[in-house]
Amino acid sequence: MVLSASLLYGLCGAALIGLGLYGFVVHRRLIRRVLAFNVIGSGIFLLFGAAAYRDPVAGSDPVPQAMIITGIVVALSATALALALIVAHARLARSDALPEDDRSGDPDEGRP
Amino acid sequence: MIASIFDLTLCLVILAAAGAATLGRDAFMAVVFYIVYGILIAMAWLRLGAIDVALAEAAIGAGLTGVLLLAALARVARKAGKEPASAASVPATTIATALAALVITIGIAYAFLTLPEPQGLQGHVAENLAASGAENPVTAVLLNFRGWDTLLESIVLLAALLGIWTLAQDEAWGGRAGLRHVTRPGSVLAQFGRILPPIGLLVGVYLVWAGSKQPGGAFQGGTVLAAVWIVTIMAGLMQAPRVADRALRAALVIGPVIFLALAVAGIFAGAFLVLPPAHAGWLILAVEAVLTLSIAATLAMLVFGPPEPEEKR
Structure with a gap:
C-alpha cells in the first residue's frame, strides 16, 4: 500500500487524538485540559477529513468539509464557555484546578 | 515523491508542535505552541484540498482559540495566584494514561486503515449544485x-x-464587556491597531463575497471581521460595547433570526429550510451577509468575556 497523503494525515490525526487524551488526563490545570481537548478535537477533524480524501481522483468531498467547519465553530463556542467557567472558578476558589486535584497534591494548595 | 516527503515532514512538525502544546511544562509556552500547531493544521488542510477548512482553522482554530487561551491564562494568573503542579505527580497514573492513550491511537489507526472503500x-x-444558488460546493452544503x-x-x-454572560458578577452587569485595554502610544500593538483594521475589513468582506464561488464564506469572513474589532479594542483605540447595548444585541441575533425566518418561509416553498432554486442565489448571499454580522459580533463578544467590575488599583 502506497503511503498516500490521506493515509499519512489520517494516522497523524489518530496520533493527535492519543496525545490530546494523554494531556487531558494528566494535567491538573484546567486551562491545559481545555487546550488538550482542542488537540483531540482537531485530531478527530483531521481523521475525518483524511478519510474523505482517500480517493484523490474524485477530489475532496464538500460535505465533510462543511461538517468540519461547523465542528470548528462549535468547538470554539465550547472552548470559550469552558474558559469563562474556569476564570469564574479561579475567582471564587482562588485556584486553577478542581478541588479533588488540588487535594491530591499539596494539601493547602488552592484554599482561599 | 516530493509531495509525500513534504507531507511526512508536515505531519512530524504537527506532532512536535502538538506535543509541545500538550506536554510542555510552561502553560504560556503551551498556548503559543498551540497557535503554531493551528497554523500547521491549516497547512495540512490545504494539502487535503480543503481550502475552506484551512481558512476556518487558521482564523478560528489557531487565531481566536489562541487569543481566548492567552486571555484566560492572564485572568486566571491574576485571580488564582499560586499555580498547582502542572502534571500529575504519580508516575503509575502517568504511565497507565500513556499506555491507554497509545492503545486508543493504535485502535483508531487500525480502524482508519481498514475503512471500507470511500x-x-x-x-x-x-449534480445538484446548479439548484443550490452557490457555485462553491462547500457553501452550497453549508447554507442549502x-x-x-x-x-x-x-x-x-x-x-x-x-452562558458566558451569566458568569458576570452582579455589580458589573450591563457594563462594558471584558477588561479595559490601555496601550502605550507608539507601541507595537497601538501601531497594529491602526494599520491592520482597514486591511482586515477588506479581507473579511471579500471572503464573504467570494464565498459563493470560491473558498471563503460567512464563518471565515466573520472571524476576520471579529479579529479586526478585537485588535482595535486591544490597542485601546475603542472601548468594548456595553452588554446591555440594544444595537449590539440586535447585531448578535439578526443573523440567526433572519436565517430562521427564511427556514420557516421555506415551508411555503415545500418544506422547512427549502430555498426555491430560482431565488436561492441572492437568498444565500443575503443570509450570509447578516450571518457574517452576527458571527463577527458574537465571536468578538466571546473573546471579550463577561463585563468585569472596575479593578481596584
Whole structure:
C-alpha cells in the first residue's frame, strides 16, 4: 500500500487524538485540559477529513468539509464557555484546578 | 515523491508542535505552541484540498482559540495566584494514561486503515449544485443542503455567549464587556491597531463575497471581521460595547433570526429550510451577509468575556 497523503494525515490525526487524551488526563490545570481537548478535537477533524480524501481522483468531498467547519465553530463556542467557567472558578476558589486535584497534591494548595 | 516527503515532514512538525502544546511544562509556552500547531493544521488542510477548512482553522482554530487561551491564562494568573503542579505527580497514573492513550491511537489507526472503500457525496453535490444558488460546493452544503447544521451552529454560538454572560458578577452587569485595554502610544500593538483594521475589513468582506464561488464564506469572513474589532479594542483605540447595548444585541441575533425566518418561509416553498432554486442565489448571499454580522459580533463578544467590575488599583 502506497503511503498516500490521506493515509499519512489520517494516522497523524489518530496520533493527535492519543496525545490530546494523554494531556487531558494528566494535567491538573484546567486551562491545559481545555487546550488538550482542542488537540483531540482537531485530531478527530483531521481523521475525518483524511478519510474523505482517500480517493484523490474524485477530489475532496464538500460535505465533510462543511461538517468540519461547523465542528470548528462549535468547538470554539465550547472552548470559550469552558474558559469563562474556569476564570469564574479561579475567582471564587482562588485556584486553577478542581478541588479533588488540588487535594491530591499539596494539601493547602488552592484554599482561599 | 516530493509531495509525500513534504507531507511526512508536515505531519512530524504537527506532532512536535502538538506535543509541545500538550506536554510542555510552561502553560504560556503551551498556548503559543498551540497557535503554531493551528497554523500547521491549516497547512495540512490545504494539502487535503480543503481550502475552506484551512481558512476556518487558521482564523478560528489557531487565531481566536489562541487569543481566548492567552486571555484566560492572564485572568486566571491574576485571580488564582499560586499555580498547582502542572502534571500529575504519580508516575503509575502517568504511565497507565500513556499506555491507554497509545492503545486508543493504535485502535483508531487500525480502524482508519481498514475503512471500507470511500463512497463520497461529491457526485450528489455536483449534480445538484446548479439548484443550490452557490457555485462553491462547500457553501452550497453549508447554507442549502445541510442548512440545519449552520442554523443550529449560529444558535450554539449565541448560547455560548449567553452562558458566558451569566458568569458576570452582579455589580458589573450591563457594563462594558471584558477588561479595559490601555496601550502605550507608539507601541507595537497601538501601531497594529491602526494599520491592520482597514486591511482586515477588506479581507473579511471579500471572503464573504467570494464565498459563493470560491473558498471563503460567512464563518471565515466573520472571524476576520471579529479579529479586526478585537485588535482595535486591544490597542485601546475603542472601548468594548456595553452588554446591555440594544444595537449590539440586535447585531448578535439578526443573523440567526433572519436565517430562521427564511427556514420557516421555506415551508411555503415545500418544506422547512427549502430555498426555491430560482431565488436561492441572492437568498444565500443575503443570509450570509447578516450571518457574517452576527458571527463577527458574537465571536468578538466571546473573546471579550463577561463585563468585569472596575479593578481596584
